[in-house]
Amino acid sequence: MKNKKLFWSNKEYKLDSSNLIANLFIDSYINTFWNDIINKLEEKQHILLLIRVKYTDGNYSTIGDLQKINKNSKNDLVKYLKNIINISFDSYKDIPISSIIFSYGIREGLIKQDSNIDPIGKTTSKYHTYYNNKLPIASSPEGYGKILTKLGNIYFISCSHSNATIILEQNKDKSINTIKYIKDEKVLFTWTDEIVSGNRFIRKIGKSILYYENGELYLYTIVKKTKAINKKKLPKNVKQNRKIVTMDLETILVNNIHTPYLLSWFDGKISKSYFIKNLLERDLENNIFNLIKNAIKDLNIKKYNNYNIYLHNFSRFDAYFLIKHLCKLGFVEPIIHKGRIIQIEFGNNDNMNTLYFKDSYFLLPNSLRKLCKSFDIKDSLQKGIFPYKLYDINYKGICPDFNFF
Amino acid sequence: MILIIRAFVQILIFFDGISFDEYNIYKNQYTNKIWNFKKEAIKYCELDCISLHQILSKFNTLIFNQFKLNINNYPTLPSLSFNLFRTHYIKENNVHMLHGEIANNIRKGYTGGAVDMYTPTPIGKIYGYDVNGLYAYVMANFKYPIGNPTYFEGDITKI
Numbered sequence: 001m002k003n004k005k006l007f008w009s010n011k012e013y014k015l016d017s018s019n020l021i022a023n024l025f026i027d028s029y030i031n032t033f034w035n036d037i038i039n040k041l042e043e044k045q046h047i048l049l050l051i052r053v054k055y056t057d058g059n060y061s062t063i064g065d066l067q068k069i070n071k072n073s074k075n076d077l078v079k080y081l082k083n084i085i086n087i088s089f090d091s092y093k094d095i096p097i098s099s100i101i102f103s104y105g106i107r108e109g110l111i112k113q114d115s116n117i118d119p120i121g122k123t124t125s126k127y128h129t130y131y132n133n134k135l136p137i138a139s140s141p142e143g144y145g146k147i148l149t150k151l152g153n154i155y156f157i158s159c160s161h162s163n164a165t166i167i168l169e170q171n172k173d174k175s176i177n178t179i180k181y182i183k184d185e186k187v188l189f190t191w192t193d194e195i196v197s198g199n200r201f202i203r204k205i206g207k208s209i210l211y212y213e214n215g216e217l218y219l220y221t222i223v224k225k226t227k228a229i230n231k232k233k234l235p236k237n238v239k240q241n242r243k244i245v246t247m248d249l250e251t252i253l254v255n256n257i258h259t260p261y262l263l264s265w266f267d268g269k270i271s272k273s274y275f276i277k278n279l280l281e282r283d284l285e286n287n288i289f290n291l292i293k294n295a296i297k298d299l300n301i302k303k304y305n306n307y308n309i310y311l312h313n314f315s316r317f318d319a320y321f322l323i324k325h326l327c328k329l330g331f332v333e334p335i336i337h338k339g340r341i342i343q344i345e346f347g348n349n350d351n352m353n354t355l356y357f358k359d360s361y362f363l364l365p366n367s368l369r370k371l372c373k374s375f376d377i378k379d380s381l382q383k384g385i386f387p388y389k390l391y392d393i394n395y396k397g398i399c400p401d402f403n404f405f
Numbered sequence: 406m407i408l409i410i411r412a413f414v415q416i417l418i419f420f421d422g423i424s425f426d427e428y429n430i431y432k433n434q435y436t437n438k439i440w441n442f443k444k445e446a447i448k449y450c451e452l453d454c455i456s457l458h459q460i461l462s463k464f465n466t467l468i469f470n471q472f473k474l475n476i477n478n479y480p481t482l483p484s485l486s487f488n489l490f491r492t493h494y495i496k497e498n499n500v501h502m503l504h505g506e507i508a509n510n511i512r513k514g515y516t517g518g519a520v521d522m523y524t525p526t527p528i529g530k531i532y533g534y535d536v537n538g539l540y541a542y543v544m545a546n547f548k549y550p551i552g553n554p555t556y557f558e559g560d561i562t563k564i
Contacts, residue, residue: 005481020506042529096439098416107541133561141558157411211559211563211564217559218559218560219557219558219559219561219563219564220557220558220559221555221556221557221558221561222555222556222557223554223555223556224504224507224553224554224555224556225553226501226502226503226507226553226554227501227502228497228498228500228501228502229491229495229500229501229502230491230497231495231496231497232488232491232492233492234474234492237493238473238475240465240466240469240475241475241477241478242465243477244458244461244462244465244477245458246454246455246457246458246461247454248450248453248454248496250446250449250450262446262447262450263450263540264447264450264451264453265454266451266454266457266458267458268458268462271451271454271455273447273450273451275443275446275447308477310461310492311458312438312453312532330441335480342453342480342481343480346435356477358477358480359480360457360460360461361425362480362482363461363464363476363479363480363481363482363485364460364461364464364482365482367454368456368457368460371460372456372459372460375458375460375463375464376463377459377460377463378459381452381455381459382452382456383452383453383454383456384448384451384452385423385427385428385431385447386446386449390442392442393442393443393446394442394443394482395441395442396439396440396441397439398435398439398440398504399431399432399434399435399440400439400481401423402428402432402441405423405428
């Protein structure tokens with residue numbers, strides 16, 4: 001029997017996937033632990049239990065204090081742990097947990113009551129438990145403890161139950177008590193108790209605000225620290241970036257498949273076009289590749305380094321034709337968000353130039369024709385019309401019929 | 406009867422954005438001229454590029470002159486407008502980002518409302534309202550919770 005008293009074990013549960021500390025998983029691990037260990041206890045045994053979690057960054061933290069519990073107080077324990085997690089794990093909530101460790105020792109006999117399992121915020125009768133200290137609940141100086149001496153509106157009070165000394169400063173109309181809680185020659189906490197009415201007061205300590213009525217806590221609030229969206233500063237001497245090339249790809253249906261046959265680009269001054277050699281089926285892929293290769297050859301020069309190449313509706317259409325062939329021409333780094341290609345970064349090993357293919361439709365989500373009108377583009381530069389349904393790239397003759405447009 | 410319907414449908418399909426008048430203006434450019442697919446396609450495609458370039462340049466200059474931001478740095482319109490807000494309009498320590506446990510708990514408090522479909526049987530006029538801008542309207546005109554969130558236990562109405 002004496003050996004058993006020294007007996008401490010660890011039971012570690014590895015999490016299948018790293019998880020944030022959340023209410024949900026605590027339940028199931030407590031259940032598992034109960035099944036694995038506690039249910040196997042003899043009738044008149046209790047357990048000492050300390051629960052720790054291991055984070056993916058290698059740190060540990062302990063959830064709550066050491067618990068002395070009986071077999072049947074699982075539900076209370078879960079409740080207690082959830083409260084603890086809710087209140088005291090702010091700074092760790094963003095770091096995933098890799099495992100949960102139950103350190104336990106089995107002891108003989110039963111515990112009379114699980115006094116350790118005491119939800120935070122609710123105080124044991126007349127005390128407010130704060131970081132393991134029992135702070136007195138009172139609205140008049142006498143209530144805090146034995147008044148040792150008084151200097152004007154400053155009281156020196158001894159709290160016998162916690163071996164602490166309190167220096168209490170009362171304001172003129174006796175509505176606010178400012179308290180310094182001193183223990184082991186150190187000021188541990190400072191707080192204020194604001195008396196709202198005869199039996200109500202509000203305690204402000206740290207980030208928490210507690211509301212008492214007739215010595216009973218009726219509301220507990222704690223401000224959770226979160227990050228504000230910070231203001232962005234404009235860099236000094238910011239210059240307008242005019243490195244824009246626009247590109248368009250025309251396709252034609254060959255055997256009911258969209259096949260690019262023409263690529264054009266415009267840099268603000270010069271425009272260039274690349275027309276497919278032919279649409280014969282045997283070297284169609286090769287012809288498309290050559291078309292794109294020639295275009296990239298002209299664009300991948302020092303002049304256009306770091307240029308943004310905009311295509312309208314790039315992500316839904318042109319990107320699929322381009323990316324296939326761009327891969328063969330150099331290195332391609334696409335940014336894909338929710339299945340949409342947002343950007344393709346293209347570079348070549350021959351030189352260190354980089355091109356960024358982007359979708360102008362994401363910036364201006366409307367048809368080109370409508371945008372021309374909205375931006376008041378000169379008539380002669382507005383989007384033209386073309387017979388989309390004419391599938392003969394070698395056609396020469398009279399103007400195609402209306403039906404082809 | 407079937408033929409008539411088909412003809413009607415075909416006109417709708419080929420219509421595709423341009424009107425008959427537009428077509429006629431276009432066609433008149435080619436009286437006594439040969440219409441060459443390659444030439445016209447290149448002309449059309451280049452014009453597309455030119456008009457897109459014009460639009461983007463104008464937009465770029467507009468955004469830069471107004472807000473000193475470069476459109477090239479932002480892939481989408483929402484990211485551009487969010488950054489524009491963050492550079493020029495947001496107040497320091499005002500709007501907070503919530504994530505993790507806090508965000509999850511708050512999100513649990515939201516639920517969607519009832520969505521129903523009705524077959525209207527009109528008595529008199531029916532008015533249709535477009536509610537696309539509802540979000541923006543609410544954000545502009547109503548109070549929005551900002552700052553640090555407060556966790557509480559007990560009766561919050563007693564404050």
